[in-house]
Amino acid sequence: MKIKITAAILLSMLFTVSCTNLNEDLYDKVEDGNFGNTPKEIDALVGGAYSSLRGFADGISNNYPTCEYVFFLNEVVSDEATIPTRGTNWYDGGQYQDAQKHTWKPDNRMILSAWRYNYTGIAKINAIIYQIDKSSLTTQAKTPIYAELKALRAYYYYNLLDMFGNVPIVTNFEDLDLPSNSTRKQVYDFVEKELLDAIPHLNSNVVYSKLTKNVAYSILARLYLNSEAFIGTPRWQDCLSMCQKVTGYTLTPDFFANFATENQTSTEIIFAIPYDSKAGTVGNYMSSMSCHYLHKLTLSPTGNYPWSANGMCAQPGVYSAFADTDKRKKCMLAGDQINLATGSVIIMDNGEPLTYTENLTSLGDAKENEGVRLGKYEMKAGENWERDHDFVLIRYAEILMMQAECYVRLGSPELARPFLQQITARAGEEMPATIDLHFIDQELLKEFTFEGRRRTDNIRFGTFFLPWWEKGATDKTRAIFPIPSSVLTTNKNLNQNPGYPVN
């Protein structure tokens, strides 16, 4: 009997210790309602809006779209860069060849990733605004935070306006209804209004990497500069007046100071995405995507430099567009690549010398060594695949160039001269007797080579629609990209952009 009692006690003990509570206990995460109550927590929230500029990796894109897609996409559809297929490598379903030939389809992964990059940034900002809403801050304290977040969101919408045109506008985190397209004009107006509304509450000082008044003025200047291309209404004068509001910056005497590993000290950079591999940042490896596998031997005799992927290079004609005296020409790597260990030219696996040539056999079958490479950002021995230099989005040279272009377009090319002189003087170039749009176009190419903005310039100058290397004439509808096919599949409220098939 005693035994039975013991057993009964054991049984009942089990009942008392157990329960039916199914709440999840969190140990290394925090639920969204429990955050945003101290200034430090607010900083950590707003910081997340900036970190999204670096992009992300997930199962769909596999990669970090900042560099690989938004950047690649805008470059490889322009007259500046190309990703040729080299033997087996870089075919990847033809997505890069399609980009070069302007025959991209809605299922092109680069296009999907560019879309997702921007909308992920937007959704994240919407989520942060929602967190701030719920926080215990006063309305007064919230105002400048909202302004900063909304201006940053407007930057993403500017990208979408530029690349996709008729995109849905979503500003409320809690609204999960499937949105439909806004017209390009509506998106244009939204970007303009959001920036103008935010400006009074933004920081007036020069603050590196933050969305300040100066950054908002610069984005608006870009918007007005491309206004004719975007919505058919030129606004050159508005562009000029925005440029004139940008203050506190000067050109760095050395062009390459903007692309050095420690470029955060540049007096020229208005807006940049900070990177530091030690801080765990990822997605910044453009040079590595461009150079040959053995390029490391030009930087370190022991090859103490990461593997490079031998992908993107300049299109034929870009390198020779630079005068040899142009200091900026070094932004591309050309010619024999010297092995630091031997002092002679590097020999590739196939026994041939590694000499970067300007010309390529063809887009579909380029040799390993063909094409000049991107060498704008500093590369040095001992580096990681992930770089430490910051990725430059807007620098003061662009403000100068925009003003010069507007004066030329407004019929006063001589007024452009003082702006252009600063640019050419630094490059060691002569100014021409007469300034025309062609000169401006060429100067934009040389000043901003591989900075991810060439497509927009090509469209504004109309060259985008003309044949060039490995590409025929382009239909006007391709001034914007199609809405990615998988986005259309999952959201039936969206319509495809004109001229593109649904899938």
Add this chain to the structure above:
Amino acid sequence: MNSKNKKGVLHLMWTTKSAVLMIFMLFLSAGAFAQGKKQVSGTVYDNTGSVLPGASVIEVGTKNGTTTDFDGKFTLQVAVGGAIEVSFIGSTTQKVQITATTANVDVRLQNDGYALAEVQVVSVGYGKVKKSDLTGAISTVGADDLVKGTISSTEQVLQGKVAGLNIIRPSGDPAAGATLRLRGGTSLTASNSPLIVVDGIAGVDINVVQPSDIKSIDVLKDASATAIYGSRGANGVIMITTKSGTKGVSVVYSGLSSTGYVADNLDLLSANQWRGHVRQTGNTDAVDYGGNTNWQKAIEQTAISQSHTLSINSGKADSGFRTSISYLNNEGVIKKSGLERISGNVSAYQYLGDNKDVKFDMGLFANIDKWNPIDYRIFERAYNLNPTIPVYDANGNFSSVSGNIYENPVEILTNRTVDNERHRLLGYFKTEVKFLKDFTASANISLEHNAVKGATYKPSYAVMEGRTEDGYAQRTYAEYTNAQGEIFVNYNKTLDKHTIGALAGYSYFENMYEGFGAQRSGFVTDAFGYNNLGAGYNYRLGDVYSYKGKSNLVSFFARANYSYDGKYLLTATVRRDGSSRFGENNKWGTFPSASAAWKISGEEFMDSSKGWLDNLKLRVGYGVTGNQDGIGEYKSLSILGVGNDSYYDPVTKTWSLAYSPKQNPNPDLKWESTQQINIGVDFGLFNRITGSFEWYSKTTKDLLYTYEVPQPPYLVGTMLANVGEMSNRGVELTLNANIIKGNKFTWDANLTLGHNIQKIEKLSNPTYKTDVIYSGSLHGLAGMSGQYSQVIAEGYPVGTFWGFQSAGLDADGKMLYYNAGGETVAESALVDADKKDLGNVQPDLTLGIGMNFTYGNFDLGISGYGMFGQKALNATNMMLNDPNRLPAFNVPDDFLSSGITSAPKYSSYWIEDASFFRLQSLSVGYTLPLKYKGSKLRIYLMGENLAVFTSYKGVDPEIGLNAQDGADQTGLAAPGIDRYNNYPRPTTISVGLNFTLNN
């Protein structure tokens, strides 16, 4: 054998002989006293030659009888000219004529397959049921039938043994486990592994139990059987019963020593073939490094493995204990790989009370694994490297030729240190109390602990990463603890022909996991290895981490059985599971089942067939089960976390961590739910053949997948959600036959066959729209970034290859294709619409076959398994047959004769039939009967993986179920792709010894 040992054996033989002689003389003298009747003595053995206590010995036609004692001995007065009948439950009865000269009768009883099977007790979850009373589809494998050999992962013991259960071992790496798939699997992303239940403790790591400690395994297959495990039952349940103290005392030693070598390599160019080709083509750029290296052989070794197990068993009428200890060291056929394990097990039970009213039962299992994970990237390099590159250069250093994916694989193996260690522990304490005559209350508590320690060092002279990182060291630790408490009450009552059973219970399961790790690079000296992380001067944010999480599962369950006259059987079960992982709107799920069986052979109208039909039973069952493995913790919540989200503060010029929303919260998240109907027939024929046939149809709803969701409005582009629907239908046949059961010669055979058809029924619902999911990623293969080889689409099974149909090569070696219209076109003319279904990875038939022969003291066993009708993408071959490879990269011999001039492109050309049959094992043994109380010694020779019959051109046709880059082997998403990372399978020859000492 040296002379000392020889003498020992002779001595043993002499002792045995003299003992027999003495016993014989004793019986002779005893016979002299009998008049008319005579005293007969003897020993009864079972079919394995062990003494059999408790067998009944009866003089035919009388009530005169006795039973054998603990040593299997009996003595009985029998009339001369009469006969005795020796019988034991589960064995065929034997008659022995007694003549005047009969004195000593030794009887060896043979198993009666059917009878034995029917009295077997089968674990069904929270109780046991006689096999004859089952209503669900359950396969049972006894210890004798488990796969033996050089086993380092316990699930291997079931390979080919259970119809419908596929065990895929994609690699010959001793440290790699196998993947289990029952009836085609049910989940795209979640684990498809059956729930493992050890001695009633659910949800444990199968490797906590060593094969030598297993008494029997019951595999619960259909929903009516598994619904008692509710939200964890959809992929079947494997119930392992471990050995416990049986009556008597025995000490058993088993030892095995084996030699393994790589069964097959790819035929790549040798250095001389390479030189011949270079000379022939006049390639002046080709660099000859002067060596002569077979890079595949250079990373391989002959694997010497051994295992030893020692167990002690002791049992009395009301108590018993068993303890075992084992050691195994399985070397891999790739240098540095292997697995070393030491394990121990103690179990004991004690009854208390006059009527055995209370039972206490406890068990403790523990083991430690040590292994050195190797970098699987060596295989691609071994295929790539030019065969003229020597392994070592003139100075004795590893030769290093720079190139893309071109590092010296021997160097990679040699210069990096990875020491991993895993500790497993399972302990349980169970109490069973009988009360109110028909009730039994049980309370179980258990704890399972699993911890992995990792330590890595890549010195600064190591070519892969090490050099650029200036040395890299990492330490990691991860553990989980499962605590479980269960109480349940069983009621059993028999009234006339009615038998009623009922069960009700409650279970609480808690999983707590945590871990931490640290890494650093930049070491001034390589002297410390991974032992001094602080010495690394270079560290990054994220180099130190820790995590912790918890989930729990609360369940109520009940079962009722009713049977009438042993002929009509009904079972109904229900389980209600609540899981913390489920979304707020779906915290609780209910999983019911019902089944019925009709023992047709028990009916009077079947009397005429009694002569040949021993058993015929029809079973029908239906149930709903779930799979909750696909939902990690916290997936339903809106969560802020830190991760890669650092941001730069320009004022302080420092980096800080941002907190960002991590996922799209899904409050509707719930288990995948599988409805299954099963119809089965069990039969026994001619007292020799038993078997069962099953037909099933199951539909899995609310399939979890990380679906693409529209952005905007969603936060991130993907979201874990319950959307799709998948079906599996199939048939299974299990046959066991005692073909010959003579006194001296026996021949047993078993056969399992399975056939399954899988189909995705739906991928969209009103919220989530998906036309097709691209899977089978080829990302990471040259020129195939972001490319996929398979689709998951409505109407097709998972693992359907989707691509262009090859039309072979043209005269110039260019690949040609068929377009949608059936015309032959060049690659440039292909459009997406030309892509089509190129077959799938689902086998049409899976087969397991085994045979055992005994002749006197010799035994012979042979077993094999196969899969037929499945396709595989030989991506290894696709990438190696690349005209851009030579001369720097090696190619297969076949490439030179193939004439291929097109760069690799995924198409049907590279999809092969991967049907195979593997001769898994062949063993020959000899049992030396030692007359000391039934003790015995068996020595055997065994070969494993002796032959594979296949037309597949790769190294091995048994390809992993998920070859996606870096993905684990759990989901179904990317099966059947052979891409470089083939750890070759060994062929193994072993010598073994089993020594059983009874007292």
